[in-house]
Amino acid sequence: MGSGGVVLLILLGALGWALIGVLGRVAGWRAGRPAKVDWLAGLLALPRRYLVNVHEVVARDRYASTMHVMAAGGLVLALLLLVLVHGFGIASPWLAWPLLLACGLTLLGAERVLRRRTDRPPRLSGGRWNRFGWAIGGFALGLAWFTLPAAGVMADPGLFHPASLVFAALLAWSAFELADGLAHGPMRHALAGALNLVAHPRAQRFSADRPVAAIHPIDLDAPKLGVETPQDFTWNRLVMADACVACGRCEEQCPAFAAGQPLDPKFVIRAVAMAQAADHVDDRHYAGRRWPGLEGRVGEGGAARPLVADGGLIPPAALWACTTCRACVEACPMMIEHVDAIIDLRRFQTLELGAVPGKAPAALAELAASDNIHGRAAARRMDAFVDLDLPLLREVKSTDLLLWLGDGAFDPRGQCAIRAFVQVARHAGLELAVLGEEELDTGDLARRLGDEAQFQRLAEANIATLARYRFRRIVTTDPHVLNSLRNDYPAMGGHYEVVHHTAVLLELALAGRLQFQPSDGQGAFTYHDPCYLGRWNGEFEAPRRLLDLLGEGRVEMARHGKTARCCGGGGGAPLTDIPGPRRIPDMRMADAKATGADTVVVACPNCAVMLDGVTGDYPAVAEVAELVLARLAVPAERVVA
Amino acid sequence: MAEIVALLSAGCHPETGRLRPAAGDAAALALGLALCASGHRLIGLHAGPADDALRVYAGFAAFDLVRLDLPAEADALPAILPWLAERHPALVLAGARAEQGAGTGLLPYALAQAMGAACIPEVAGVEELAERVTLVQALPGGRRRRLAAPAPAVLVAAARAAPPSGWAYARALRARTVPVTVQEPAATPAWRSEPARPLARPVRRIRGGAAARMAAATSFTAGKGQLLVQPPPDEAARVILAYLEAEGLLRS
Numbered sequence: 001m002g003s004g005g006v007v008l009l010i011l012l013g014a015l016g017w018a019l020i021g022v023l024g025r026v027a028g029w030r031a032g033r034p035a036k037v038d039w040l041a042g043l044l045a046l047p048r049r050y051l052v053n054v055h056e057v058v059a060r061d062r063y064a065s066t067m068h069v070m071a072a073g074g075l076v077l078a079l080l081l082l083v084l085v086h087g088f089g090i091a092s093p094w095l096a097w098p099l100l101l102a103c104g105l106t107l108l109g110a111e112r113v114l115r116r117r118t119d120r121p122p123r124l125s126g127g128r129w130n131r132f133g134w135a136i137g138g139f140a141l142g143l144a145w146f147t148l149p150a151a152g153v154m155a156d157p158g159l160f161h162p163a164s165l166v167f168a169a170l171l172a173w174s175a176f177e178l179a180d181g182l183a184h185g186p187m188r189h190a191l192a193g194a195l196n197l198v199a200h201p202r203a204q205r206f207s208a209d210r211p212v213a214a215i216h217p218i219d220l221d222a223p224k225l226g227v228e229t230p231q232d233f234t235w236n237r238l239v240m241a242d243a244c245v246a247c248g249r250c251e252e253q254c255p256a257f258a259a260g261q262p263l264d265p266k267f268v269i270r271a272v273a274m275a276q277a278a279d280h281v282d283d284r285h286y287a288g289r290r291w292p293g294l295e296g297r298v299g300e301g302g303a304a305r306p307l308v309a310d311g312g313l314i315p316p317a318a319l320w321a322c323t324t325c326r327a328c329v330e331a332c333p334m335m336i337e338h339v340d341a342i343i344d345l346r347r348f349q350t351l352e353l354g355a356v357p358g359k360a361p362a363a364l365a366e367l368a369a370s371d372n373i374h375g376r377a378a379a380r381r382m383d384a385f386v387d388l389d390l391p392l393l394r395e396v397k398s399t400d401l402l403l404w405l406g407d408g409a410f411d412p413r414g415q416c417a418i419r420a421f422v423q424v425a426r427h428a429g430l431e432l433a434v435l436g437e438e439e440l441d442t443g444d445l446a447r448r449l450g451d452e453a454q455f456q457r458l459a460e461a462n463i464a465t466l467a468r469y470r471f472r473r474i475v476t477t478d479p480h481v482l483n484s485l486r487n488d489y490p491a492m493g494g495h496y497e498v499v500h501h502t503a504v505l506l507e508l509a510l511a512g513r514l515q516f517q518p519s520d521g522q523g524a525f526t527y528h529d530p531c532y533l534g535r536w537n538g539e540f541e542a543p544r545r546l547l548d549l550l551g552e553g554r555v556e557m558a559r560h561g562k563t564a565r566c567c568g569g570g571g572g573a574p575l576t577d578i579p580g581p582r583r584i585p586d587m588r589m590a591d592a593k594a595t596g597a598d599t600v601v602v603a604c605p606n607c608a609v610m611l612d613g614v615t616g617d618y619p620a621v622a623e624v625a626e627l628v629l630a631r632l633a634v635p636a637e638r639v640v641a
Numbered sequence: 642m643a644e645i646v647a648l649l650s651a652g653c654h655p656e657t658g659r660l661r662p663a664a665g666d667a668a669a670l671a672l673g674l675a676l677c678a679s680g681h682r683l684i685g686l687h688a689g690p691a692d693d694a695l696r697v698y699a700g701f702a703a704f705d706l707v708r709l710d711l712p713a714e715a716d717a718l719p720a721i722l723p724w725l726a727e728r729h730p731a732l733v734l735a736g737a738r739a740e741q742g743a744g745t746g747l748l749p750y751a752l753a754q755a756m757g758a759a760c761i762p763e764v765a766g767v768e769e770l771a772e773r774v775t776l777v778q779a780l781p782g783g784r785r786r787r788l789a790a791p792a793p794a795v796l797v798a799a800a801r802a803a804p805p806s807g808w809a810y811a812r813a814l815r816a817r818t819v820p821v822t823v824q825e826p827a828a829t830p831a832w833r834s835e836p837a838r839p840l841a842r843p844v845r846r847i848r849g850g851a852a853a854r855m856a857a858a859t860s861f862t863a864g865k866g867q868l869l870v871q872p873p874p875d876e877a878a879r880v881i882l883a884y885l886e887a888e889g890l891l892r893s
Contacts, residue, residue, distance in 0.1 A: 225810070351809060351811050352812075354806070354809030354810075361808060364808075365808065370657045371657075378657070453810040
């Protein structure tokens with residue numbers, strides 16, 4: 001027997017082993033709930049999603065992207081050539097040499113994998129991932145040895161040559177390590193990752209010019225609302241969890257993790273992956289960082305066991321510390337949707353168990369009885385604006401711009417921003433109207449706290465109200481309202497053109513309808529991106545261009561735009577109020593202070609409250625509309641009140 | 642184990658007037674649910690025309706729900722009494738007063754009188770229920786006292802007692818109520834409502850002009866307390882202990 005034959009034998013064995021494991025894994029996925037998947041479109045879009053969307057994220061870490069191109073590219077190339085050279089026995093140097101080169105490339109990649117492991121950053125998981133580089137390298141090395149005869153470098157030494165035996169053993173170990181890993185180890189990311197790109201539950205995120213980050217509605221008549229066990233996820237979300245490469249980039253970006261609150265987005269996803277494959281499993285062997293503050297905790301779960309429980313794989317506090325800022329999703333090279341998973345899990349906790357912590361249950365109870373979380377009568381929404389004489393849509397019937405007041409109308413900071421916007425818009429001659437007491441909460445907060453029933457009730461009521469009137473666009477100062485009306489309402493039957501007030505102000509300024517006084521030499525601005533305007537809706541430019549028109553120097557915080565750090569005010573986090581050793585808004589104000597700017601500019605009532613509440617020697621907090629109003633080139637008393 | 646009945650009335654949001662759990666009755670339900678956890682059987686009883694009033698309570702936990710079919714403005718007492726007489730519950734829990742209708746707060750007392758049972762107001766917690774019920778009563782100033790009464794008894798939850806937690810939509814949605822038809826003709830209420838008249842408030846006259854009025858409005862008259870300015874810790878501790886002892890909040 002020629003020594004090349006052993007390669008075939010080992011590979012067939014490994015392939016069989018992989019197949020058994022993968023079939024088991026597939027059975028686990030199939031236990032999930034059904035999902036509608038457009039297979040053809042997904043398959044056709046796969047190359048683009050991989051080469052453009054995935055690459056764009058991976059390439060933010062140059063070391064990792066080069067490593068991956070070498071190791072994965074070399075390995076895939078080697079596997080293809082291997083079929084020809086060893087599978088079909090075509091011992092041509094024209095194939096053998098490229099195969100040797102592919103092995104060499106893989107070895108270089110494996111060296112980079114291992115180099116990163118010697119001084120492993122804490123965000124990377126250890127355990128089996130530590131062996132991964134050795135397995136890839138060993139595979140490439142063993143394969144290269146048995147390809148040398150075909151390349152004509154040396155005569156076939158025979159299988160029983162001591163060197164051949166050593167390389168055969170190496171090849172066998174590495175091939176089985178990789179094959180086993182396809183179902184239960186690091187290699188799984190390749191299989192599940194590709195499938196995740198094809199059957200992604202949020203396919204629109206790859207195609208749209210602007211991210212459409214709608215939360216999927218659920219059927220409130222279903223026997224179980226939300227997700228309790230891994231099997232309650234749709235199957236493609238189980239695949240998604242299996243796609244995780246444990247790189248921990250989400251962890252690095254998570255504001256709650258940084259604040260020491262017990263949330264680790266990577267562990268959430270790993271917990272789902274861990275639990276779905278076994279009847280019973282505990283996280284004692286989990287090789288990544290653990291929930292901050294709960295390092296000694298041992299969680300248990302399984303495919304049909306509750307995920308979130310005091311002794312479960314995910315502690316309840318982790319679920320409620322999330323600000324739904326999507327920084328983890330933005331950072332994930334595998335296109336995993338952590339926030340969707342957290343919302344799904346929250347839905348079960350809220351709708352089935354009523355296990356919402358902190359002040360959130362009281363807010364939801366007030367929402368149920370008064371359609372706003374403060375328990376105020378509907379007419380109170382207009383209290384801060386009586387002197388502005390805003391026309392009510394009920395009376396004027398149609399308007400160009402419908403101003404949605406949102407929850408900011410109940411908060412002094414939000415009221416200032418709305419008043420400033422109204423004054424500027426009127427100065428520029430815009431026609432505005434409001435719903436007044438007909439406006440209800442959008443249900444955005446309820447949805448993010450998992451109370452889908454209230455969201456659907458409020459959305460239906462608001463949509464019915466809006467159907468009675470004519471308007472061209474809805475404008476709001478609140479990115480949470482904007483996101484809700486723009487992205488969440490279409491699935492409920494409401495389709496509107498929604499703009500943020502910063503976009504309207506920029507339009508006016510560019511059209512020459514706003515003249516600004518020259519700068520009086522105030523200090524620089526730094527702009528804090530609201531998560532729901534930036535990451536959720538892809539609007540980063542309008543507020544920045546507006547600030548540049550004001551003429552002050554603008555400096556950026558280290559984390560801005562797509563990687564901006566949350567203010568801590570999203571997702572109901574201020575209501576659930578999970579304790580941690582640090583506070584998220586404090587960290588954000590420290591970011592702002594580090595730029596040396598005198599003013600942090602916000603464009604969201606929640607950000608204004610969170611950042612303004614930080615005490616100490618920090619930059620001032622100002623809203624975009626307030627800055628614009630202050631700099632209008634007319635005497636203040638001429639601005640129509 | 643014993644049977645407990647919580648009287649649950651239709652609540653009314655103070656600003657919007659919409660249906661919600663009545664705060665006092667929710668506190669009574671919390672007492673009942675705590676007993677439920679130690680093995681007693683809890684029945685939520687509502688006398689009114691619609692299930693919705695009961696459903697808002699059903700979200701808190703799974704317990705039996707009975708509705709005596711009654712017009713909204715009818716007096717509930719004549720309907721509740723025969724039903725209770727039939728069931729012989731060991732405890733009847735109620736809120737201090739209803740949020741709709743007359744809201745006199747008389748119902749628990751009238752009920753207790755008719756049942757020949759004790760009525761205990763301001764109940765902050767129930768510790769034990771057997772032949773006798775041991776409970777904690779809230780007194781002014783944050784004080785508590787332990788009481789015991791023979792069962793059956795009517796307990797009125799303290800106004801400031803914690804409401805139950807864990808309201809879940811699905812539980813409320815799936816709750817099934819047992820409607821009971823009331824045979825007795827509903828008595829018409831013996832009261833009628835009329836617009837409130839503002840009452841004359843006695844105004845304290847202050848002589849001596851604007852300065853005196855200003856001083857009276859801004860100065861505080863000292864209470865019975867003792868003022869210590871930067872006392873040494875030992876002395877401060879002694880004074881605090883003495884005060885607590887005088888208030889009966891400390892047992893040595």
